[in-house]
Amino acid sequence: MLGLVAICLLYGTEAQGQSYAITNAKIVTVSGATIDKGTIVIRNGLIDAVGANLTPPADAQVFDATGLTVYPGFIDTLTSLGLPSAPVRPQGPGGGGGGAAAAAAAAALQPASNSNYPAGLRPEDAAFNEVRAGESQFEAVRNAGITTVLTIGRTGIFNGQSTVINLAGDSVSGMVVKPQFAEHISFATLPGQYPVSLMGTFSALRQMFYDAQRLQDMQKAYAANPKGMRRPDADRSLEALFPAINRQMPVVFNANTEIEIVRALDLIKEFKLNGVIAGGQESWKVADRLKAQDVAVLLSLNFPKRTTASSPEADPESMQTLRLRADTPKGAGKLAAAGVKFAFQSGGATAVGDYFTNAGKAVEGGLNRDAAIRAMTLGAAEILGVSDRTGSIETGKIANLAIVKGDLFGKEKFVPQIIVDGKVFEQKEAPKPTSGRPDSGGQGGTPPNAGSANVGGMYSINIDVPGSPISGTLNFTQAGSALTGTMITQAGTAPIRDGRVTATGFSFAATVPYGGASLEITVQGSVSGNQVSGTIDTPQGAVPFSGTKNP
Amino acid sequence: MKKITAYFVLLILLVGSFSVVVSAQSNNDVLIKNASVLTAARGTLENTDILIQNGKITRIGKGITAPAGARVIDATGKFVTPGIIDAHSHSMLDAINEGSFSVTSMVRTRDMLNPTDIEIYRALAGGVTGALLLHGSANSIGGQSTTVKFKWGHPVEDYPIADAPPGIKFAMGENVRQTTFSPPPGTPLRYPRTRQGVIETMRDAFIRARDYKQAWDDFKSGKTKVQPRTDLELKPIVEILEGKRLVHAHGYRADEHLNLMLLADEFGFRVATLQHGLETYKIAPEIAKRGTGASIFTDFWGFKLESYDAIPYTAYILWKNGVNVSINSDDGGRMRRLNLDAAKVQKYGGVPEQDALQMITLNPAKQLGIDKRTGSIEVGKDGDVVIWNAHPFSVYSRVDTTIIEGVTYFDRAVDAKMRMDVAKERETLEKLDINKAPGTGGGPPSRPAERRRGDRDDADNGDGGNN
Known part of the structure; x- marks a missing residue:
């Protein structure tokens, strides 16, 4: 689909030692005032200098950005990018009805582990261990201007620990900005074993938090004086919760509806967690509680939309559905007005362009434009705990930049250059299908609409x-x-x-x-x-x- | 001149009649005037006023003057009862059964309360103000229950009655044995599979709880040094042994309910209620002797093998033997017609009117340990009252107004206006681009997905919602 819009050319230039300068650009620094016409100098993957009256160094490769705007690289605060997708489950006999086959398939899905806990209740699972390098997974997202993402799987009750990565690099070790950000929790159930109900999920979580607390106390006591004390377990599932219960690591709850968010807030309060809400579709309805408990929201831009066609026999849609579609884009503005910290995320499933156009809808819905940009850059970096190194255009920060042509929130937005960790990725604008004869683009890219794929x-x-x-x-x-x-x-x-x-x-x-x-x-x-x-x-x-x- | 006078008369009439229904209310004080008051404690009082101030009933009598700011409701020709309390409900729960283990005392219905469940509002429209929200009947020892008032529109934390004693669901019979449905092939069978296994599972849990309590007692007295684990499964069972948590036991057969009471004798606690108890008429003296309550259906049976040996005179026989009887719904639909289920108790055996009314008000309040604050119309109790257009035991009766602690949560006139407001709002919403069907520029919207209730166990779905 993106092929219709742009032909992507990977340069991946990283001039070690050599500097790169963007000149004549409008610079939205986010951390300070916007510079109407200025220069950014990049060296060794970092922002070396930024200012209005700056002469590029003699060794600089210069990019004239006249008419373009430079933003800090945008941050998507919840994705599964770089993580292997769940393996396809084999079909049971006769189209998947067989319980035994399904159970076997489920067992096959269980990662090999010697944890005392079943898959889905293993907080030690870390995205850092699972994420893989490889350009093809990141290209489409990066081409939209996103340089940095939080990534985490979405299976189980404990999804595991998320990691912050930059979307460029040949190795995971080089891509990671912060190896562990938070422990992530979904209000999910386990197939065929406790907890099989949402009610059990809450009890299972509580028991693990209590057990982790006790194990930590016992390990401390044992470390101080092991004699005469039975050796406490070395339980890495529970040990993985120590940073969470000690408030050293945030705990992100995937919660969209008001009641889900309230339940998450209750757990956050009960166990004195450093809590964060992800999704937050109805978070505006509990803005006061979020503010009072100082809980930030990773707000999904996957706004609900009507996808169903008209049908003469259909019953009317529920008021709840109708209201939800109308209210959701206004949520960000309400959170901002209430003083709740939030950052945007793509909601996992939308076309990457929706991240920007729906942020624009949030602006139409009452969110200040600068606040929207902040929620995609520095505000996001603050919540992810990486604002000391990225999220704004400041000297000394990581050279993560998006150079944007046109309105950031508009349908015509185009990103001719994306800079990640100082690496420059360039893409050329594709000819619009309506603008007549296709321009070859110079690099032999496939013209859009070149033909239909064979998908049978x-x-x-x-x-x-x-x-x-x-x-x-x-x-x-x-x-x-x-x-x-x-x-x-x-x-x-x-x-x-x-x-x-x-x-x-x-x-x-x-x-x-x-x-x-x-x-x-x-x-x-x-x-x-x-x-x-x-x-x-x-x-x-x-x-x-x-x-x-x-x- | 004549025209103007007529206009004024009309205006006064309009304003006047309006002020009777909802006069400007500056606090939650309510004065209900001139009603037939079925107190459920001291008989029926004709042409009587009830004053509710700061959520409590402060005066009951004739010719009470409204304090400043109080809302005055003219209930001439109408009937007032205490708010109905349903001692067996699964409404407003997002999950009902944790069907994995046979003992799941660690799970709490409190975690599953969903204040947006429309069944709450419908219950209010049937005069129900409070309920015991129970775990399902899939397990020998199910989850912890929640006793709530239906404060529709409030945040979830306002629903539980703070000083209500905690409770827990027990269950026996076919649902627990998992014999009423076929598990998917390949699913291992769960212990227990027999009635004797069920009672053994319970006894085992109590023995484990006793040991757990001992471990904590030893630690607290300094006998042991390492703090025991906090066990969320056994903690509530210890509370049962300490008499702090009420047991509400689902069952149909008399032998099973009797067995449970014997088990309770053995461990030194009292079962709070026998739930459903279609055969409790066979063991009425045994139930009465122990001070155990019975919370039953009036005339609903035959929905599975263990539910056949039932009679409609059960409530009467239990009442006659001095058992505290309540009539429950176990169903969002039946819940809003509990007044008629109580009326049937008068028909079968001739239980007196007030005693029949108590079976849906004061008696369930006693069973749930909330009778100090609600369940009857008496000075000092919460202002939980229902105004009916006719005698509540008449099939022609309807609820006009339902009040909890002085606040109106359902009012037939307000409801009618709300319907119009919602229709207008719908019109506006459907015109928004975001709500139009893609491509076509609009049209009738799609069918809303039914609310999922997948976590009810199959047995429950199969036997008519008989959780």
Whole structure:
């Protein structure tokens, strides 16, 4: 899809020792006043100098940014970038009905571990250990202007510990900005074992926090005088909670509805945690409590939108749904007015462009424009605990910069250069399909709309519904750019509608059974080799999916 | 001149009639005038006023003058009862059963309260002001219960009654044995699978709790040095042994309920209520002797094998034997018609009116340990009252107003206005671009997804919501 907008050219230039200068740019420093026309000098991956009347050093490679605006590299405060997607679950016999097969599959999904706790209740799982380098995963996000992300998986009750990475580098060791930011918790359940209900989840969390507290006390006592005392356990699951209960590490709760946020705030209070809310769709409704407890919000920009087509037989949508869509973009402004700390995040599943256009909707909804930019840069860095090194354009900070053409929040926004850790990534604007003859772009990129991909066949996919991933199968029959077929999940089979083959993949709509009701969805996917990935838009929000083509 | 006079008369009439319904209220004080008051404690008082100040009933009598700022409600020709209390509900819970283990005393319904559940508002429209929110019946020892007042519109922390004694759900029979549904193939069977296994599971839990209490007592007395673990499973069971936590025990068969009471005798505590108890009529003296309560359906049975040996005279027989009886709903729909279930108790056996009314007011309040503050219309109690347009035991009766601690949470006239306001708001919202169907520029919106209740156990769904 991005191919329609831009042809991406990777330069990845890193001139060791040599400096790089951006001149004649409007510089939004965020930490200080905006410079209408100025220069930024970069050396050794850091911002060497910034100012209005600055002459680039003699050795500098100069980029004339006349008419462009330079922002600190944007930060997405909740993603799963760089993490391997959950393996595709094999189908049980007869389309996935077999409990034993499902249990076996679930067992196969359990990472090898000698923890006393089942997968999903292992706070020691660390994104830092799982994240992988590799340009292709980061390119699309980086091209939008995002240089830094918080990344963490979304499975289990304890998602594990998140890590802050810069979106460039050949090695994980070089990319990591902060190895461990926070412990992340989802109000999820475990398949087939305690806790199988949301109610049990809270008790399981409480028991682990109590046990961690006691283990820490006993280990201290033992370290002071081991004689005559039974040796306390070396339990790394509980030990991983020590920083959380000692308030040395924030605890992020994934919570969207008002009641979920209230439940998280209650736990934060009960265990005196340094709590953070992620998602926060209805956080504006509890702004006073968030402020009183000094709890920050990683606010999702995955705003709910209507994806269902009109149907004459359909019942009216619920007031709750109608209100939610209208209220959500106004939430950020209300949080700001109440003095709640917040930073934006993409909500995991939206097209990367939504991060910016929906931030613009938050501005339309009452958020001060500067506050919006801050929530994507320095404000985000502050919450992630990295504002001493990134988040603003200041001398000595990491050279993470986004050079933007056009309105940051507009549909026409383009980012000709993104600088990550001093590495310069350049992209050239693609010709607009409507502007007549395509301009070749000079570097042999594939022209947009060059033709339809070949997407027919069968795909095994894993749909990353937060807390309870679903596996499924897509069966496509392609005829030109038209697509027909079925989507099969554990819940049943649904025929696809409005199936189309796009430049990079496919799109279709379907009515699928889910949780005893039917759900209207639209699906956008891209196919690369035998890999498939994309987004499913539902009335409750968008969820990502990924998988492989079956031979 | 004549025209103007007529206009003024009309205006006075309008303003006047309006002020009777809702006169300017500057505090939560309410004066209900001239009602037939079914006190549920001291009989029925005709043409009587009730004054509620600062949430409490301060005066009951005739010709009471409204204090400044009080709201005055003219209830001439209407009936007032205490707010109904439902001693068995699963409304406003986002999860009901933690079906993994057979002992899940560590889980709390308090964590699952959802104050946006529309069943709360509907319960208010049926005159229900308070309820015992119970864990489901999947486990021998289920989760901790929550005793709430339905303060619709308030934040969740306002719902639990702070001084209500804590409770816990026990369960016996088919749901616990997991014989009423087929688990997915490959799922290992859970112990216990028999009725004797259920009682053994309970006894084992009490023995473990006794040991746990001993470990803490030894630590507190200095006998041991290392602080024992805080065990969220055993702590509430210790509270049962200490008489601090009320046991509400789901069951149908008399032998099982009797067995549980014998187990309680053995461990030295009193079972607070036998829930459902379709066969409790067989053991009424045994129940009465122990001071245990019974919280039952009036005439609902036959929904599974263990629920056949039932009669509609159970409430009467228990009452006759001196058992504290309450009539519960276990269902969001039945909850709003509990007045009619109490009326049926008069029909089957002829329980007197006040005693029948007590079965949905004062008796459940006693069973839940909240009768000092609610359950009857008496001076000093909370102002939890319901105004009915007819006698509440009539099928023609309807709730006009439901008041908790002096605050109106349901009012039929306000509800009618609210419906119009919501219709207007819907019109505005549906016109917004964000709510229009993609591509088409609008059209009838889609079907809303039903609220998921996936975590109720299958047994419960299969037997008519009989949690």
